[in-house]
Amino acid sequence: MTTQLINRNNYHDILAYLSHCERVRHNGAETVKRKRGLLRHLLEWARDTPFPEAPGIPSHFANYLDSIGQNGQSRSDDKSGPLSPETKKKALEESIRLFKFYLRKDPQRYKSRIITDEWLASLKVVQKHDRIAEHEFYTLDEVECLVTSSPQQDTLTEIRIRAAIALLFLSGMRVGALVTMPLKAFDPRAPHPVIWQWGLYGVETKFDRPITTFLLRNLPSLTTHVLQWDDIVRTNCPDGTLWFTALSRDGTSLLHDAKPGRSRDDAIRKGLHQLCEQTGIPYRHPHCLRHGHIVYAMKRASNMEDMVAIAQNIGHEDVTTTLRVYGRLTQTNLQDTIARISAPPATSNATNLSNADIDRLVERLTSMKVE
Numbered sequence: 001m002t003t004q005l006i007n008r009n010n011y012h013d014i015l016a017y018l019s020h021c022e023r024v025r026h027n028g029a030e031t032v033k034r035k036r037g038l039l040r041h042l043l044e045w046a047r048d049t050p051f052p053e054a055p056g057i058p059s060h061f062a063n064y065l066d067s068i069g070q071n072g073q074s075r076s077d078d079k080s081g082p083l084s085p086e087t088k089k090k091a092l093e094e095s096i097r098l099f100k101f102y103l104r105k106d107p108q109r110y111k112s113r114i115i116t117d118e119w120l121a122s123l124k125v126v127q128k129h130d131r132i133a134e135h136e137f138y139t140l141d142e143v144e145c146l147v148t149s150s151p152q153q154d155t156l157t158e159i160r161i162r163a164a165i166a167l168l169f170l171s172g173m174r175v176g177a178l179v180t181m182p183l184k185a186f187d188p189r190a191p192h193p194v195i196w197q198w199g200l201y202g203v204e205t206k207f208d209r210p211i212t213t214f215l216l217r218n219l220p221s222l223t224t225h226v227l228q229w230d231d232i233v234r235t236n237c238p239d240g241t242l243w244f245t246a247l248s249r250d251g252t253s254l255l256h257d258a259k260p261g262r263s264r265d266d267a268i269r270k271g272l273h274q275l276c277e278q279t280g281i282p283y284r285h286p287h288c289l290r291h292g293h294i295v296y297a298m299k300r301a302s303n304m305e306d307m308v309a310i311a312q313n314i315g316h317e318d319v320t321t322t323l324r325v326y327g328r329l330t331q332t333n334l335q336d337t338i339a340r341i342s343a344p345p346a347t348s349n350a351t352n353l354s355n356a357d358i359d360r361l362v363e364r365l366t367s368m369k370v371e
Contacts, residue, residue: 005047013051014039017098028199028208030176038087038094041065051102052110055119062123065091084285092123137291138284143169144221146275156232157251161271163229164244166222168268168286170215171195172293172314175286177211179264180204184239188215188223188230197315211315216293244268290314294326 018036021027027035042051045064049057069082083091099120102110138146147166151158168178170193177197185201187194197203197211205211215223233245237256244264246255268286276283297310304319311319 006043007046007048007050010043010046010051013102014043014098017101020101030204031207034090035094038091039098041068041083041091042095042098050109051099052114054099055114055116060122061095062088062092089124096120096123136284137288137295138169138281139292140169140219140296142281143289143292145279145281146272147222147225149275149279152278153251155251156247156254157271159225159229159232160244160247161268161275162225164268165272165275165286165289166225167215168289169293169296170219170222170226171213172290172297173197173211173213174206174290175265175268176204176206179242179244179268181243182240183230183234183237183243186230186243188226193217193223205315209315211313213313213315216297291326294322298322298326 014036017039018032021035022029022032041064042061045059045061046054046057054061065083065088069079099110099115103112103115143165147162151162164178167173168175171178173181173195181195181197181203182201185196185198185203193215195213195215197205197213199205199208199210230243233241233243233254236254237245241254241256242259244267246257246264247253248255265286272286273283275281294310294314297313298307301307301310307322308319311322314322316322
């Protein structure tokens with residue numbers, strides 16, 4: 001897309017809105033960066049049409065988001081493939097916030113008779129209830145296969161990517177947090193291995209939220225790889241060094257850096273992709289390792305206290321977020337779960353929820369916002 005197709009006022013409106021988010025709403029740098037990326041889609045959709053006249057654009061914004069990256073088309077952000085459902089949802093939500101901001105701040109330009117409540121309400125992703133996504137997370141078996149596959153080369157690069165994949169599944173942390181985590185923010189040898197995802201240590205989290213995360217235990221097939229890499233880095237580097245530290249081009253020596261490069265998360269995507277090709281496992285985004293952690297934990301939860309612990313451990317503000325995003329079972333899990341709870345009492349292995357647990361769960365579910 002050429003620059004002359006972008007409306008200059010739209011561009012400046014986005015900059016002013018982001019400045020407001022930073023100065024008045026006290027959004028952190030990473031949050032503002034994410035908002036800028038989401039609003040870039042709105043800017044490119046509108047092209048030379050002023051935002052106040054956006055309802056007159058023939059193609060709906062949601063349809064435009066659906067078209068991005070389809071059929072092998074290149075994307076302006078240099079990434080490949082279509083946008084994820086979550087990204088499309090967030091892009092629409094951020095656009096609504098921008099329009100509402102200017103309806104209050106500049107009603108002379110952003111007139112409510114054009115930017116109507118009805119039009120704003122139309123900015124949402126249409127949920128497709130006729131199919132269930134089966135491949136949005138990595139299973140434990142897949143992760144074990146990835147990290148235990150025979151290395152093509154005996155280098156630190158191979159050891160590092162296996163350790164990173166294992167840690168992403170064990171912790172459920174986001175890739176952006178892992179690549180900004182220094183050694184001092186991680187204690188893998190504690191009785192309960194823990195990661196302090198704190199801004200105090202420079203760890204970048206969603207909404208800059210401090211999170212104390214405990215690793216899944218009793219999974220030695222994964223923990224072994226985490227400890228192997230941790231030993232290498234911790235033995236040779238000061239505690240301010242990034243755990244996922246940079247390596248020399250040939251992958252044989254550590255560079256001891258304390259700040260992540262711009263493309264550090266690309267190294268995880270590339271390494272995961274290579275291991276998937278090597279093992280024949282379908283490639284999914286590294287964030288799906290977080291999904292796998294949550295699904296693995298939820299399938300083993302037996303009461304409401306377990307669910308609350310899972311939600312808190314991954315940084316969700318409330319268990320309802322976890323239930324809303326991850327509570328929808330895949331077809332296979334749905335089949336197995338119904339079979340289990342339908343088993344005769346004498347042979348059932350199901351754990352019964354107490355009445356108090358059920359009451360709390362019902363109360364939380366009924367209070368969930370309808371989106």
